[in-house]
Every structure is written in C-alpha cells, then in structure tokens.
Amino acid sequence: MVTLTIDGKAIAAEAGLTVLQAASDAGIHIPTLCSHESLSPYGACRFCMVEVSQRGRHRLVTSCTLPVAEGMDVQTRSERVLRIRRVLAELMLARCPESTVIRDLAGELGVTASRMRPLTDVVSTIVSQSGCILCGMCVRLCDDVLKIGALAFEGRGARRRVTTPFRQPSDACLTCGACSSICPTHAIEHLRIRPHAPRPIPSEFEYGMTGRKPIYIPFPQAVPRVPVIDQSTCLYFKTGGCKVCEDNCGARAIDHAQQDQIRQLQVGTAVIATGFSLFDGGQMPRYGYGRYKNVFSALEFERLCHAGGPTGGRILTREGEPPASVAILHCIGSRDENHLRYCSRVCCMYSLKFAHLVKEKTGAEVYNLYIDVRASGKGYEEFYKRVLGEDVQFIRGKAAEVTDVAESPEERGKLIVVCEDTLLGLVRRIAVDMVILSSGLRPAEGAEKVAQAFALSCSRGEFFLERHPKLAPVDTASDGIFLAGACQGPKDIPDSVAQGGAAAAAALVLMDRGRFVLEPVTAEINAELCAGCKMCIANCPYTAIRYDPEQKVSVVTVELCKGCGTCVGGCPSGAARQDNFEDVQIFAEIKGALAPA
Amino acid sequence: MGKPKVAFYWCASCGGCEEAVVDLHEKILDVVQAVDIVLWPVALDFKRKDIEALPPGTIAVSFINGAVRLSEQLEWVRLLRERSGLVVAFGSCAHLGGIPGLANYTTRKQIFENKYLRSVSVDNPDRLLPQTRTEVNGYELHLPEVWPVVKPLDEVIDVDYYLPGCPPPVNLIASALQGILSGQLPPKGSVLAPAKALCESCPLNDSKPEKMSVSQFKRLATTSADPKTCFLAQGYVCMGPATRSGCGERCIRGNMPCRGCFGPPPQALDQGAKFLGALASMFDSRTEADAQAVADSIADPAGTFYRFSLPKSLLSGRSAPQPES
Amino acid sequence: MAKGANNGFEPRIVGFLCRWCSYTGADLAGTSRTRYPPNLTGIRVMCSGRVDPTFVVQALADGADGVLIAGCHPGDCHYSEGNYKALRRHRMLMNLLEQLGIDRQRVRLEWVSASEGSRFAEIVTDMTEKLRALGPLHPRRPALLETAVAPGAEVHG
DSSP states (O other): OEEEEETTEEEEEOTTOBHHHHHHHTTOOOOOSSOOTTSOOOOOSOTTEEEEEETTEEEEEETTTOBOOTTOEEESSOHHHHHHHHHHHHHHHHHOTTOHHHHHHHHHTTOOSOSSOOOOOOOOSSBOTTTOOOOOHHHIIIIIISOOOOOEEESSGGGOEEEOGGGSOOSSOOOOOHHHHHOTTOOBOHHHHSSSOOOOEEOTTTTTSSEEOSEEOSOTTOSSOOOEEOTTTOHHHHHSOOOHHHHHOTTOOOOTTOOOOOOOOOOSOEEEOOOEEEOOGGGSGGGOBTTBTTEEEHHHHHHHHSTTSTTTTOOOOTTSSOOSEEEEEEEESTTOTTSOOSOOSSHHHHHHHHHHHHHHHHOOEEEEEESOOOOOSTTHHHHHHHHHTTTOEEEESOEEEEEOOOSSGGGTTSEEEEEEETTTTEEEEEEESEEEEEEOEEEOTTHHHHHHHHTOOBOGGGOBOOSBTTTBSSBOSSTTEEEOGGGSSOOOHHHHHHHHHHHHHHHHHHHHHOOOOOOTTOEEEOTTTOOOOOTTGGGOTTOOEEEETTTTEEEEOTTTOOOOOHHHHTOTTSOEEETTOOHHHHHHHHHHHTSOO | OOSOEEEEEESBOOSHHHHHHHTTTTHHHHHHHHOEEEEOTTTSOOOHHHHHTSOTTOEEEEEEESBEEEHHHHHHHHHHHHHEEEEEEEHHHHHHOTGGGGGGGSOHHHHHIIIIIIOTTOOOTTOOOOOSEEEETTEEEEOOOEEEEEEOGGGTSOOSEEEOSSSOOHHHHHHHHHHHHHTOOOSTTOBSSOSSBGGGTOTTGGGOOSSOOBSSOBOTTTSOOOTTSOHHHHTBOOOGGGSBOOSOOHHHHTTOOOOOTTOOOTTOSOHHHHHHHHHHTTBOOSSHHHHHHHHHTSSOHHHHHTTTTTTTSSSOSSOOOOOOO | OOOOHHHHOOOOEEEEEETTTHHHHHHHHHHTTOOOOTTEEEEEESOGGGOOHHHHHHHHHTTOSEEEEEEOOTTOOTTSSHHHHHHHHHHHHHHHHHHTTOOGGGEEEEEOOTTOHHHHHHHHHHHHHHHHHHOOOOOSOOOGGGGOOOTTOOOOO
16 A cells, blocks of 8 residues: 555555546546546546656656555646646647537636637548547557457557548447447547448347347346346457456456356256246237337337336337327237137236326327226226226227328328227228237247256146146146246236245245155066066166166165156066056956946 | 876977977986876877776876867867866967967968968869868768967866976976976966066176167177177067076077067066067157157067967957958 | 947947046046047056056957057156157057057057147047947957868868
8 A cells, every 4th residue: 555645635545556546546536538447548638647746856747657656745736737737628629629528628627719720621531530639548449458459540740540440441340339438529430430330239128129238237127136248249259358347347246257057956846937928929910010110019118118118218109209199909919719819818907007108108099909808806997997087099809900001191101000890880990100019928938948847738828737727726747846927827917926925835835844745656666576677777767766786676766756657567577566556457447448338 | 006197298289399308318217217108199109099098087197288279189188188187288389379379360261271272382273171071982081170260278278287488498397297296386377487587597687788778679680699798788679578587598598589488477468568568668769750660670579579479468369350241 | 429330330449548648638628528429438547658568458359449548748748758658669569460450540649638638539539430430359269169160161261
C-alpha cells in the first residue's frame, strides 16, 4: 500500500495503480476521454493532466499513465491544470466542432468557443473525422484487447486518422460493435467498416424481439441469478482476446476456461418437471405467423406486456406504434383433429388477460375470437365477466385465416381476420393492427428423451403418464419418480404449484421412511434346478442377476429386481420363477381361457 | 426262484441302443450271469409266442427302445407291459420320440409318396403303396399299419423309468441295471439322469461370459469351432442349457455342440420352446428388422430345437391339414 | 356379432397382455365402451418379456386358434427392454411354427400403449376376422386308433 495526497486528501492506494485509478477509487473525479479499465493507458487526450509535487519537484503529468508513489502530492484542479484543460477543450472543439460530447466537456470547463480554426478539410474515410479525437481507444480495443485488428492508425501529424487496412471495408471486422461503444465521441459509423448491418444476437427469453449480449442473465428470475457466457458468440472464443468482462468483475467470478462437466448423481427419487412448449403457430400457415410481422405468439405478446420486456411494457406493433385494434385468436392448434386434439386449459384465461391488458394500456378495439370460453378456476368466471364489461368484443367462431390482402380502402395496411361469427350467422372480415395467436400447450422439447431415460409412459399428446388419473396424479409407474406441472398435462400456475408440492411431499415420504417396499412379484432362481447356464443374465436390464462361480448357479438380487419376469420367460430349465406369476398359474389361466364356453 | 428275467425290444429305432448294451463289453458277462434275458431280437432267437406264454408280470424289467409308429410295435409293447413288472423307456426314441420323431414334420401321405412314388431310384409303374393286407399265391399276407403320427413310448403304455440319451451312455445303463436289480430306485416316472442342465458339468462353462451377444448364428458346416470356448459364446447353437446332463459331455469333448438328446430338464415342458426363449436373450438386435435377421440366421429352428423331442413337445409335430369343406 | 364363413366358427384367441401398457390399453377399450369381438381372453403378465414361448405353444396345443402377445412400444417398456426380448422370441417362434404348418397370422406380437384402447380393439377385431378366414387350428394329436385304414384302400396322410 502507498500513501499519497490528492487534492489535500490522504489516500491509501495499492502499489501499481495509476493516479487516475487511485483518484477514481477515492471518489475524486478527473476528466478523461481516452482511458478505460480494459485498455492500457495511452495518454492521448491529455485531459487527465494533473499537477504533481514530489520531493520538491512540480510537474504536469497525465494521471492515467502516472503510477502512485509514496508521498506524492497531486493537485487535480489547480489553476495551472484548469488552464491547460481549457486550452485542450478549445483544441478539441476546433477538431470536432459538431461533437456534443466535446461541447459538453468544454462547457463544464467554461469553454464555449474556440480560438483555433475549425477543421474543415475532413478526409472521409471509415471513421467520421468530424468526431474522431484520435484517442485510439477503438484501435487499442479492436487490436490489443479483442485481437481482431480491423482498425488501425494511418498517417502522421495532421494526416493521422483511424481507418481499416487499405481503407477498404474490412473482412476481419466481426461487427461486434465494441469500437462504437467505446468511442468517447460516438464518431464511428459501422457500415463504413463493414457494409453489413449488424445482426443482434436474438434474446431467447424475449423470443428474438430484442437482442442480448454474449454475456447475459438469461431472465430476471433465473436461478441462480448470475450471467452466463454464450460460447458461440463470445469474442474470446473467436479470437482469444477481449475478456473485458473479467476486468470489470470486482468479484473475479468470471473464468473463461470453464468446461462443461458431466456429473453423475446417485439419487433415490426424482421429480420430473420439464414443463411445456407452446404449439408453434407456424404449423398453421393460414394465420400468417412468421409471414406477417404483427402476428404475435402468445409468449411473444407476454413479453410485450411485461415491464421488463423489449418495449418496457408498452404494447406496440413492430412499427413501434400502439395498435388501434387487436384480434386475439383462441384455440390455435388446440381442440383440432389435425394438431392437438385436447383442450390446453390455460389459453382462454390468458387470452382474457391479454384482452384486459390491451384495453387498459392502449384503449384499442379488442376482438376475442373463441369457440368456448373455459373459465373454470377460482375467480376465473368473475374475471371473464369483468372483461365482458370492458367493451371487449367476443366473437364466437374460430378464425379461419389472417390475410393482408385488402378488399376495401379501409383494410389497406391492416391485417384482416376472416371468421364466421356463429352467433350472428355471418362471415366477417375484421381489420386489425395486431393479431395474437393463443396457441395450445405441448410437452417440452426433448420430452421423449426424458421419457426414455426414466422409463416413463406417455399419455395422449405425449404428456407423461401418471400412475392413476384420479388416485395417483403425481406418481409414475416407476417407484421414486414423480411428476409435477405441465409435463404431465396442460395446467395453470395454481395447479402446477399444487402438484409440485404434492410431488415434493411424495419424494420426501420415500426418502424419510427409511424402509424400502419391494414389489411382490420379484424373481427367484431355484439353486436345485439352476445349471449356471447364464442365459438369464442378459435378460435383466437392472443387472439384478449375477453368476456365482463358487456355487455354479445364477442368483437374483431381490432388492434390484423390479419384477418384470423376463428372465423367467427365458430360462431354459425352468429354474427361474416369478412370485405370483408362476408358470403353473399361467398354464391354469390358459386352460381356463380355453375352457368350453 | 431263478434269475430275474429281462427283455430288450426295439420299435422304430436305429439299433444304436442295442449297441449301447453291447458296449458294456465284458460287463455283459456279469449281466448275463445275473439275469435271464428272455427277449432280444437283435441277438437272441426268442419268438413272440415265447413271451405270450409267460404269466403276467414275470419279466422283471423290459427295456424298450425306439418310438412307436407301427401297429405291430403297439402290439408288442402292450404285450411286454402286461408281462413285465417294470418297463424302462430306453434311449431318446422311447423317451421323447427321437430322430424317427422328425417324421411328425410331414404327413404319412408325403412319406409314402416320397418313398414309393417320387424317389428317383424306385421303379414303381403300378404306383403301389404298402397295404396292410394282400394276397399272394393264395396266401393272405399282413403288414403292420403305419400310424399318422410317431409317438413316444409313454403315450401308448405306462412307463416306469426313462433312460435318456442317443444312445444312453454305458455308465447310465450300468447304474440303471444295478439299481433295478438291487431294488434301489427313485420314484416311479423318474428319468434316470441328473436334473440339472448340461452347462453345470460342461467343461466349457467357465469360458462362457455372463452376457453373450450374437448377430448371426454360425453353422458347423461352414466354420471351425474353437474347442476351448463355449459354443454359444462363439455363435453356434448348442442345446446344452435346455438339455439334461449325465451324458459325460461326449459331444462337447468331441468339439461338437450339444444336440439335446437327453431331453429337457424336469421343469421344462417343451424342450424346443424353452431353448428358443433362452436363445433369444443372446440376440444382438434393437430393431424389428435386426431381430428378424438374427432369427433367420438359424436355418432350421424346428429341426434343431426339436431334433430328439418333437413327438414329446406340446404340439408334437405338424398341425393337421384343413379338411376339404 | 356376424358369423362369418366356415359354418359359424368362432376363433378362440389367448392374449398375453403386459400390465403397464397393453393391459391398461385393453382396459381403456373397455372403460371407453369400445365395441370389439369377444373372441380374445386376456392373461395379464407384468411384462411381455415374461411370455415364455412355452405359453404360446401350450395355448395352441390346448385349443387356441391364435395367440396375441401385446407389449409396450419399443423404447417405452416399463422395464426398459422386456418388449425387445419378447420381439426376438416371437420372430424365432414364427420361423419355427411356420415349419410346423402354423400360419404366421395365428401368433401375433403387437405394441399397444396404455392410451391406445381403440388400437387394441382394432387389433382384436382384425385378428378375429383373419382367424375366422383361416379356420380352426386342428388338433395335432389324433389318437392312433382313430385313423384305421380299410383293407386295400389307398393310404392317405
């Protein structure tokens, strides 16, 4: 630790820090345009100049390049320093008369006009010369830190500028946008470095409606609520450079060298709660999902409504305007012979919620096109009544198609929902600005693999099968494996929470009991008859049979035996038998089945 | 009282069981010292009327080999049953139907036509088939009738014991004779051989892994077997797991897989079906097509798995053809 | 139930149904009040892998005209692989029974899941009709004395 004085304050700083860093740590502001915690000090802009007294010597030094020393006395706002800064401000203003950042900085110093001649012969290259202060941050970042090297300095003196090799659009540029985000004067025009509009990394949580960075927190309620690094877009994994995030992390919690680990856990119970996925509206092209920008899926719309979503909770069309009219189409994919035969249970209620929110936030005309309104939970019917009273138009008739082909001047530019209004007995065309598809629920992606891994049966729609629809809704056929939530069947939050509690309780009972209940149908091998032929061992998927070379017989470990009887069915000498499913019993059943009628 | 009387008779058989008795070698002299052989068509010149003259139950034991298909065989075995205290079904044919039992795969009609009409070395312009009665030179000649199915011995008469094997090994014959003569016998109806399957005593069982996986079964005619490794593990069909032991593994030690001549272990009702079930556990297959391919690699499952036991099996042979409607 | 050809012959089918999938599926056919022929009597086992080929052969010997083995779909066996074992046994058994003159349609292996009540009904319906057309599986063990041949007559098989 080093002790120095800044502006009369005694500061203790770690050896190796610069005066700029030490001052910043102590809360003393020194203006700078060209320094950044991830970049090595350059001393280009000179704004951070301070007056240093050390061992009787006074000098003016850039604080960004000056290491702290014991006993140093630093003045950041002495008369001399301020005078120099004002001159620098005038120089900057002359170079970049248009830049608001420079003008603001100059204004803070009390400088409003420059005595120097403004730079007029701007040589147009990659970077807007009227903003560039030649601080070199973009170059240092792109080259040293990110190791991409698409930008560099060219020329000397008055001709010095930032450009790409041969001043041609760069193939090396990755359109990461780091240069423009670090540029203190916002002078960089991306398209001149690489003439492709950068594509945002689509945020999975926001359904691509907004972008995210390679390092991001997946969603606000993520558990644990820590950022993750997406290896496919993180620059470190492309160039070996960057790692600016590590520089910024005070807790030193980032480690790019982390590898995926496959861990094996030995457990006695499992709760399967793999959830659902929304039916893809693209499976029904007549509704225009994916073709018309303003046809939204239910989950996309949820994000639009959400205060933390891409629009801050404002309901806007893709053109950025609040809609004047919205159609909400119920039962997309559900109750449909060609897609999901079942009712997905939650969609009517969320459709009502959407209707209510649209009305509340935009006052738009709202049309709900439904087959039946299913509002069977606690308070649900009351909510439905309330929405009915909010001037939402309910049309009984599943929408037939969504089109943008206008048949009249009023329809131009809008989405037209064609439907049969069965209560009026008319086919109607309803022109709206926005369509929301209330799609049904399907099992989550990859549910079949989960089912195979846990030997789960599936019921209609491929949801996981409970042991009994009435009496055992959270158990599965396999002991110790429980189901919770939408993976077992479409259900809303209250029901999911209840089922989750039930599954957890069932798992706890199993773990707490301290005893294990065996199937009464396990297999056993009669050592008097067993010849040790070992043919049964390959039949057992639970490795419950082993050969005893001392006794020259095969033996069933009854705790592992699940009672399938496959070994018994394949025993060539009849030495293996199954409790309650003996051969003699089955032969008797066969005789009985074939007894004369 | 005299020495106990012993009879040997053969039905549909190859004569190998008689050879097995002869294989007692010099011990046969002890046998003839201890017993009085009253019937042995292959070796001694006793006639039917000699047996008919005996009071019932006077033959201590009749050893009957061969399967039953002819009316004459039925008459003889019934006669011997009446005249004997004990009847031993001697050899695979009497025990299970044996090799002659393979005739149950076809029909009597087919057999006769193949033999008397279609065979290339037969000249039969009048298309004569065997008749039970015919007249020649004023005499009436009789031939036994051939029944439609081959039967093991215990389906026509009551059998006391079974000596399995094709033929039964000499040591089993000797110990059976010993037991009968000394009156120390297991319960009636027993098979005079150990209850466990062959693998228990097989010299190659140690080389057999716990899990075997075969994608194609091999045939002895086209490949060479390693004499030191379990045949099943090599991909050959060996009936050992579904066959009673007691034979001394004569075939195994001769680098031949077991063919099942001792019949199934006591709890297995149908040797072929039991073996088939066990063999399926060795398939290297995941799909329906794979399973079919492995199954198809065994050229003659019925003939292989029921080689000695077809008449004794639950279906006992080919199902009868549909009657003309 | 309409009586088909073959003089009103009603096929008798013995079914081996696995407790987790196919028996539950068959039960669902019942609770759903699905109509299907009554020609099948089901025997429940824990898994189609329990089905010993001896059962099939015994059933045919005892008078069944057909046998159905039903298990879970491949990959879905409650006990992981029992149905694969059943499949292998079935394929070999079919080859063997064909040599015994027994039509392959008489012993069927089908996959029926717990929710496939209607599929179970369809299978039983289809199998009943096919067996009706095939006719009864005749007894294979005629008594010796029943086939006496008249003197001088041609010997038929």
